[in-house]
Amino acid sequence: MPAKRRHFGRVRKLPSGRYQVRYPGPDGVLRPASTTFERKREADLWLSAKEAEIARGDWLDPEAGKVGLREYGESWIRERPKLRPKTVVLYEGLLRLHIAPALGKLTLTEVTTPRLRKWRRDLLDAGVGPVTVAKAYRLLRSILNTAVSDRLITKNPCEIPGAGLEKSPERPTATIEQVFTIAGAVPERYRVLVLLACFNSLRWGELAALARKHVDTVEGTVVVERSVVELPTAELVFGPPKSDASVRVVTLPMIFLPDVVRHLADFTGKGPEALLFVGPKGGPLRRSNFQDHWRKAIAEAGIPGLHFHDLRHTGNTWAAETGATLRDLMDRMGHSTTRAALIYLHKTAGRDRKIADALSKLVEDSRGTTAKDTAGVDDQGATDPAAGGTDGHADREGHAGGTTPDQ
Template identity: 80%
Template sequence: MAAKRRHFGRVRKLPSGRWQARYPGPDGDLRPADTTFERKRDAELWLSAKESEIARGDWLDPSAGKVTLHDYGNSWIRERPKLRPKTVVLYEGLHRLHITPALGKLNLADITTPRLRKWRRDLLDAGVGPVTVAKAYRLLRSMLNTAVSDRLISRNPCQIDGAGVEKSPERPIATVAQVLTIVDAVPERYRLLVLLACFNSLRWGELAALARRHVDTTDGIVTVERSVVELPTGELVFGPPKSAASVRAVTIPLVFIPDAVWHLAEFTGSRPDSLLFVGPKDGPLRRSNFQEHWRTAIEKAGVPGLHFHDLRHTGNTWAAETGATLRDLMDRMGHSTTRAALIYLHKTAGRDRKIADALGKLVEDARGTEPEGTDGHANPEGHAGGTPTE
């Protein structure tokens, strides 16, 4: 009696004695299993599983994942036209410097979680900063999520707990005296730049994109509506700021209005679109024109590790200490979410003492008494309301 012919796929015995399974994919092409089997029954079970996979719509073309991560990553970045120029520069750098060297030659289908765990560990051991490693991991995870959606791989191998979480080191906070020392130490054309970075919480790209029309010295307002990014080629690209929330109007402290008026008169062209800050040759502001002056100034101020972006960090911290609300901080910083603003509120532990003292004052006013004890606080032997403790 002839052997019953299978309705799906074929099984045959190889000269080696092992069994090979082949099946027709949804496209009609006959494909072999990626392994051979010791027993015929095992090959038949594998075919049955593959048939069910196709019926469920879960089948993936085994050859689809044979594109290298290097090529796929480059295409992934190129195919996202809505990325801001600064983000494109960041992604290209992370892919070129930290992803491709170790993983770029691998096919997508060959990338596994253990490989990624070793890749991440090797980066950290090589001295790459934890923040940079986290950014690279998040980028890779996004790329491979798209590969899953493209049905090139069945599962994203980026499954390392906490690998994409940035744990930035605590940045220094300057004192008012130190910031004013920096202001005095930089060339005059950059003094307002430092003041607005700190006291108006502006980013470098926002400052470099400001024009005369963005500064209202009558009402003391700076309007942020664009930003500029310097590409690795040296090209300056003007565009919208970091997010929709970054389009904002920020009030200049009255004490610095004369500084703004003087700067406009001395260093800014007369046209509304004239850049507020320019270099020594009246060209657009570039970090390369400023860095040497910055290094000299922070040395004089006694804060050699201070970055320019730390001025914004410093100003945000001071704003929180003045009693700014969460909404106030979000508006001033140009953030759409509460996460960053909450960090500054949490940093100002001194505010809790002010709140406690203010609450205590309400009790004192209601009781019509002064707080007991020589240290200005309530009697430690009783509650603020006068009831003895148990």
């Protein structure tokens, strides 16, 4: 049956009894709908909706989204020249190892929310860590957000609640004695490396990039202005730190300033550009050359599961326990947002007891009384029932219910 003429598009009845729709795109090319319709009215409604979509400027070429996800993802990474080398390595690994094997052969238009839900579940079931899965999901979401901006797909199918959130397992912290045991167990040239990682909250890449010029032994400070990344090719690439906030000046605890001075004299070259930490043959610091020393040292300290980065975690925890403010922690850690610093403040909720004890001391000094003298008696001389007295009136504010932990 010939197609019936309309003011927009065409509808014709097929021998099967279903209705086929064709419509002109903004480029004048006549295109078929992606499906046929059981009733003519359904076909007419679809055409009307398509006409309105074109009039609004929301129309997308259905052929545009037929590029492969892997191909598009690789281009997405290449087209971001401002990514730091470490980030490029991370993204390429996530795409190659966790996204492309299951989804890489799909076109952009074939990537749907149900498929992504199954892909995520399969990764977790295969034993891929939740943190890695969350990173892969966030990368995929960013890639597909760009595909939406490029008008290749109409919407981003990454709509799984909470899939991009990382819930890292709690990492261990070392004691002061354990840190100094590790510092004493590694070769002497790495002693200060361990101390700075912990007490100055420095990352491995920041430590490996330090030069003599970055250490001020008069003021007792370390300037962090660059970092180094080791690529899979073993090439070392120097560049800016993790973020703008990571460019910072960190003050050394004076107790081990003599260690730093001795290290500069014994293991660092004379010029200002000489790397602070080098290997036995004078080459740049590499994880691969340090790992054996690290494993032996943490075994001697009795914490074989400790990662090098846990030294920074340990130091941050101690800094919070000293009473550092949120801003202090952010500056020392090199973070631009409050999220990580708040974690350490929450970990040190025990400081609230120290504050309460200090307030008690103020009262004792002011009134010449002790906690024992005032126990069970309020300001009016009435006995507090919570302290074992006989007054039957409950404290409406202080005993209305239990407390909840800080979330």
